[in-house]
Amino acid sequence: MISPFRRFPSATCVALTLGTSAWLAGCATTAPVDTASALTRSDKPASAPPAPAQRPTYGAFGVDTSGMSPSVTPGNDFFRYANGQWFDRTEIPADQSSIGMFSQLAREADRRTREIIEEAARSDAPAGSELRKLGDLYASFMDEAAIEARGLTPLAPELQRIGAIAxxxxxxxxxxxxxxxxxxxxxxxxxxxxxxxxxxxxxxxxxxxxxxxxxxxxxxxxxxxxxxxxxxxxxxxxxxxxxxxxxxxxxxxxxxxxxxxxxxxxxxxxxxxxxxxxxxxxxxxxxxxxxxxxxxxxxxxxxxxxxxxxxxxxxxxxxxxxxxxxxxxxxxxxxxxxxxxxxxxxxxxxxxxxxxxxxLSRAFSEESFAFHGQVLSGLERQRPRWERAVSITGEAMGEAIGKRYVAKYFPPEAKAEADTMVRNIIAALDRRIDTLAWMAPETKARAKEKLTTLQVGIGHPDKWRDYTDLEIRAGDAYGNHERASRFETQRHLKKLGGPVDRAEWFMVPQLVNALNSPQQNSIIFPAAILQPPFFDPNADPAVNYAAIGAVIGHEIVHSFDDVGAQFDARGKLANWWTKEDAARFKAAGQALVAQYNAYRPLPDASVNGELTLGENIADLAGLAIAHDAYTMSRGGKETPTIEGFTGDQRFFLGFAQIWRRKYREPSLRRALLTDGHAPSEFRVLTVRNLEPWYQAFGVTPGQTLYLTPEQRVRVW
The missing domain is CATH 1.10.1380.10 (Neutral endopeptidase , domain2)
Incomplete structure (x- = not known):
C-alpha cells in the first residue's frame, strides 16, 4: 500500500496505507487487466489518451506551482523545492494528526459518502433492506441523546460475564x-x-x-x-x-x-x-x-x-x-x-x-479521545460526529456504500484511462527485467511469469458483499458495532475449508488507497484514488504518470519487493531465485536500508530502514517504471516545455507533490515505530537514486542530495 497516514475514527487508529501484504458515476466492471496482451514484444505500448482541453485541477498542467519554493535548489532539498510554500502556509486541522494529499482527498470521499448514507437514512426503504440498515446504522451513532440516556447499559451484560469468571x-x-x-x-x-x-x-x-x-x-x-x-x-x-x-x-x-x-x-x-x-x-x-x-x-x-x-x-x-x-x-x-x-x-x-x-455516553467518548486522539496522535479536538459516523458505517457495511459510490462518482472513462496506464507500466517493468544485467535468465523467466499472471482490479469488485445476515437495530449504536464486528469475523471463519476466492477485494471503492496481495498475485486500485490530484484527465501526461502512475508502479513492484519476491506466480511462499541473484537482490535492499537509516525526521528519531524496506523498494522501482512508461507513451516525440518546465521536470514535480504531508509530532513519532512507510518527505527523496532526476534538474556533486552513480541504489 502507498499512503502512510493514519486517521482517528474512534478509539483506535485505522491505517490507510498503500503497501504490501498494506493507497470513484456509471458502473464499471473490475475485470483483471489483460496482462498477457500488455506484455507482447511490440515496441508500441498503449498510448495515453490525449488530454482534454479543460483546465487541470492544479495550474496549467497539473502541478501547484504556487506551492513550490523556487529559491530552493532542487539538488539540496527537492521536497521543499516542490512543496515549500505549501508547507509554510498549511496548518494541520485541529482534528487531524497530519495533512496532505491523501487526507484531503479522503475528506472529500467522506463528504460524498456522507451524502450517500444520509440519503439512506432519509429513505423509506423496508425494514431489513440493505438501504435501511445503512440508514439505521448511521442514525444510531448520530443520536447522541439516546446514547447519553443509555449510559453504560449497552455494555452491562459483557461486564457481568467478566465479573462472573471463576x-x-x-x-x-x-x-x-x-x-x-x-x-x-x-x-x-x-x-x-x-x-x-x-x-x-x-x-x-x-x-x-x-x-x-x-x-x-x-x-x-x-x-x-x-x-x-x-x-x-x-x-x-x-x-x-x-x-x-x-x-x-x-x-x-x-x-x-x-x-x-x-x-x-x-x-x-x-x-x-x-x-x-x-x-x-x-x-x-x-x-x-x-x-x-x-x-x-x-x-x-x-x-x-x-x-x-x-x-x-x-x-x-x-x-x-x-x-x-x-x-x-x-x-x-x-x-x-x-x-x-x-x-x-x-x-x-x-x-x-x-x-x-x-x-457510549459523552464521558466515555471524551476520555477515549483524550488519550487516543490527544496523547497518541496530538489532536486538538475530536472529528465532527458525522465523520466518525461515516467511518463506523463504512467499517460495518463498506461495500454497501461502495456500490452506490461507484454508481455516482466513477465514470467508465476513468477506468478505461487507468487500464491504459496499467498496461503501459506493466510493459515497462517487463522491458526493465529484460535489461537487468545482474539477473540470470532463469530468474528473469520466473519474474516475467509472475508479472504476466498479475491480476489487476480497478475501481471496485465484480461481486458485492451480501449483508443479509447482518442485524442492525435502530437506536442501538454499540450493539450494531458489536454485531457488525462479529458478522465480519464469521464471514472470514466461513472461508475455512471452502474454495479460495481469488477475486476478493480487501479495500472498499471509497477508500483513497491501493493494494498488492502477494498470495493472490493481485493489485487493486479503488475508485476513490482515481481522481485529482492523483489522476486528472485534464492534466499533462507527465503529471499523471508521476502521480497515479507511480502509485500503479508502486503496487506492481510490491510483487517483487523483499517480501513479495518470496512468493511465486501462484502466490505460494517459494523460492524462484538463483542463489547468486538472491544475494545481489538482498545487497541492493541493504543499500536502501542504509540510505533510509540515515534520515532523521526528528532530532532523536531516525527512519527504520529495515521496517520500511518493502515500501522503499516499491517507491523507488515503482517511480522508475512509471518514468519508463511515460517515456514510452511519448512514442519518441519530444515533449513541450510548459511554464518553463520540461516534461521530466513536470514528472518529478508531480511525484513530489502527491507526497506533500505535514505531521504532528506524536503522530510522526508513532509512525516511525509502527508504520512500514517512511515519512512522506523521505519517500520523495527516492528520486536521488534515479539518473533522469539528475538530468532534469542539473543536480551536481556538492549538492546535499547528490549521490555518485555507484551510490545510487538500483533494485529493478
Missing part, C-alpha cells in the same frame, strides 16, 4: 470470545490488535489453493511494544498517561479501586510486551511461517486452556493454524496461566470499556 477455563473462554478477524499481515498491513490474539484468514502461505487460519500476538492497549519497554522519557510520559486513562475508564464504570486495577492492567500489558516480536521481525514472512497442529497447542504454549479458547473463538473444527509469532504466543499463554485471575478480569474489563467507549 476459574482458568472460564477465563480462556472469555478470552476466546473476544477474538476477531482484525489483523491482515500482507494485504492491509494490520499486524496489531488489543485483543489477546489476532486472527487472519487468508490463502495458505504453503498452498494458496486453500485458506489458512493465522494467529497473531496481541493484547496491548498502546501501539507497540516499545511504548512499554523504551526508557525514552517521551514514552515513559505516555505510559503514565495511559495508566491514568485506564483508571479513568474503570472509574467511570464504577470500579471499586480503579488506580490499583490500572496498575495491574498496565503491568500485565508490559509483561505481554516483553514477549512480543518487534515490527521488523513480524514482517519476516519466512520466520512467521509456523504451521501448528491444534493438538500441539497445549504442549507448545501451556498455560491457556486451548480447547476452551478455540471453542469460544469459533475455531473448534479447525485442525491446523499458522502461528505468526510462536514465542509470543507461548509467552502470552504462560501469562494467562500464571498471572492472578483478578488481574485478567481487570484487563478484560478495561479493554471491553476501551473498545466500547466511542459508542
Amino acid at each position: 476459574d482458568r477455563r472460564q477465563l480462556a473462554a472469555a478470552l476466546g470470545d473476544t477474538l476477531r478477524a482484525d489483523v491482515d499481515a500482507l494485504n492491509m498491513g494490520r499486524v496489531t490488535t488489543d485483543r489477546l490474539f489476532g486472527l487472519w484468514v487468508s490463502e495458505d502461505l504453503n498452498e494458496p489453493s486453500r485458506y489458512a487460519a493465522y494467529l497473531f500476538q496481541g493484547g496491548l492497549g498502546l501501539p507497540d511494544r516499545d511504548y512499554y519497554l523504551s526508557e525514552d522519557p517521551k514514552f515513559a510520559e505516555v505510559r503514565q498517561k495511559y495508566e491514568k486513562h485506564v483508571a479513568a475508564l474503570l472509574r467511570l464504570a464504577g470500579g471499586a479501586e480503579p488506580e490499583a486495577q490500572a496498575r495491574r492492567v498496565v503491568a500485565l500489558e508490559r509483561s505481554i510486551a516483553r514477549v512480543h516480536w518487534s515490527q521488523v521481525d513480524t514482517r519476516d514472512v519466512a520466520k512467521a511461517n509456523n504451521p501448528w497442529p491444534r493438538a500441539q497447542f497445549a504442549q507448545r504454549a501451556p498455560g491457556l486452556d486451548w480447547e476452551a479458547w478455540f471453542a469460544a473463538a469459533g475455531l473448534g473444527q479447525q485442525r491446523e493454524f499458522i502461528v505468526w509469532q510462536p514465542s509470543a504466543l507461548t509467552g502470552i499463554a504462560k501469562l494467562v496461566g500464571g498471572e492472578p485471575l483478578q488481574t485478567w478480569k481487570d484487563y478484560l474489563t478495561f479493554h471491553a470499556l476501551a473498545r466500547a467507549a466511542p459508542f
Whole structure:
C-alpha cells in the first residue's frame, strides 16, 4: 500500500496505507487487466489518451506551482523545492494528526459518502433492506441523546460475564470470545490488535489453493511494544498517561479501586510486551511461517486452556493454524496461566470499556479521545460526529456504500484511462527485467511469469458483499458495532475449508488507497484514488504518470519487493531465485536500508530502514517504471516545455507533490515505530537514486542530495 497516514475514527487508529501484504458515476466492471496482451514484444505500448482541453485541477498542467519554493535548489532539498510554500502556509486541522494529499482527498470521499448514507437514512426503504440498515446504522451513532440516556447499559451484560469468571477455563473462554478477524499481515498491513490474539484468514502461505487460519500476538492497549519497554522519557510520559486513562475508564464504570486495577492492567500489558516480536521481525514472512497442529497447542504454549479458547473463538473444527509469532504466543499463554485471575478480569474489563467507549455516553467518548486522539496522535479536538459516523458505517457495511459510490462518482472513462496506464507500466517493468544485467535468465523467466499472471482490479469488485445476515437495530449504536464486528469475523471463519476466492477485494471503492496481495498475485486500485490530484484527465501526461502512475508502479513492484519476491506466480511462499541473484537482490535492499537509516525526521528519531524496506523498494522501482512508461507513451516525440518546465521536470514535480504531508509530532513519532512507510518527505527523496532526476534538474556533486552513480541504489 502507498499512503502512510493514519486517521482517528474512534478509539483506535485505522491505517490507510498503500503497501504490501498494506493507497470513484456509471458502473464499471473490475475485470483483471489483460496482462498477457500488455506484455507482447511490440515496441508500441498503449498510448495515453490525449488530454482534454479543460483546465487541470492544479495550474496549467497539473502541478501547484504556487506551492513550490523556487529559491530552493532542487539538488539540496527537492521536497521543499516542490512543496515549500505549501508547507509554510498549511496548518494541520485541529482534528487531524497530519495533512496532505491523501487526507484531503479522503475528506472529500467522506463528504460524498456522507451524502450517500444520509440519503439512506432519509429513505423509506423496508425494514431489513440493505438501504435501511445503512440508514439505521448511521442514525444510531448520530443520536447522541439516546446514547447519553443509555449510559453504560449497552455494555452491562459483557461486564457481568467478566465479573462472573471463576476459574482458568472460564477465563480462556472469555478470552476466546473476544477474538476477531482484525489483523491482515500482507494485504492491509494490520499486524496489531488489543485483543489477546489476532486472527487472519487468508490463502495458505504453503498452498494458496486453500485458506489458512493465522494467529497473531496481541493484547496491548498502546501501539507497540516499545511504548512499554523504551526508557525514552517521551514514552515513559505516555505510559503514565495511559495508566491514568485506564483508571479513568474503570472509574467511570464504577470500579471499586480503579488506580490499583490500572496498575495491574498496565503491568500485565508490559509483561505481554516483553514477549512480543518487534515490527521488523513480524514482517519476516519466512520466520512467521509456523504451521501448528491444534493438538500441539497445549504442549507448545501451556498455560491457556486451548480447547476452551478455540471453542469460544469459533475455531473448534479447525485442525491446523499458522502461528505468526510462536514465542509470543507461548509467552502470552504462560501469562494467562500464571498471572492472578483478578488481574485478567481487570484487563478484560478495561479493554471491553476501551473498545466500547466511542459508542457510549459523552464521558466515555471524551476520555477515549483524550488519550487516543490527544496523547497518541496530538489532536486538538475530536472529528465532527458525522465523520466518525461515516467511518463506523463504512467499517460495518463498506461495500454497501461502495456500490452506490461507484454508481455516482466513477465514470467508465476513468477506468478505461487507468487500464491504459496499467498496461503501459506493466510493459515497462517487463522491458526493465529484460535489461537487468545482474539477473540470470532463469530468474528473469520466473519474474516475467509472475508479472504476466498479475491480476489487476480497478475501481471496485465484480461481486458485492451480501449483508443479509447482518442485524442492525435502530437506536442501538454499540450493539450494531458489536454485531457488525462479529458478522465480519464469521464471514472470514466461513472461508475455512471452502474454495479460495481469488477475486476478493480487501479495500472498499471509497477508500483513497491501493493494494498488492502477494498470495493472490493481485493489485487493486479503488475508485476513490482515481481522481485529482492523483489522476486528472485534464492534466499533462507527465503529471499523471508521476502521480497515479507511480502509485500503479508502486503496487506492481510490491510483487517483487523483499517480501513479495518470496512468493511465486501462484502466490505460494517459494523460492524462484538463483542463489547468486538472491544475494545481489538482498545487497541492493541493504543499500536502501542504509540510505533510509540515515534520515532523521526528528532530532532523536531516525527512519527504520529495515521496517520500511518493502515500501522503499516499491517507491523507488515503482517511480522508475512509471518514468519508463511515460517515456514510452511519448512514442519518441519530444515533449513541450510548459511554464518553463520540461516534461521530466513536470514528472518529478508531480511525484513530489502527491507526497506533500505535514505531521504532528506524536503522530510522526508513532509512525516511525509502527508504520512500514517512511515519512512522506523521505519517500520523495527516492528520486536521488534515479539518473533522469539528475538530468532534469542539473543536480551536481556538492549538492546535499547528490549521490555518485555507484551510490545510487538500483533494485529493478
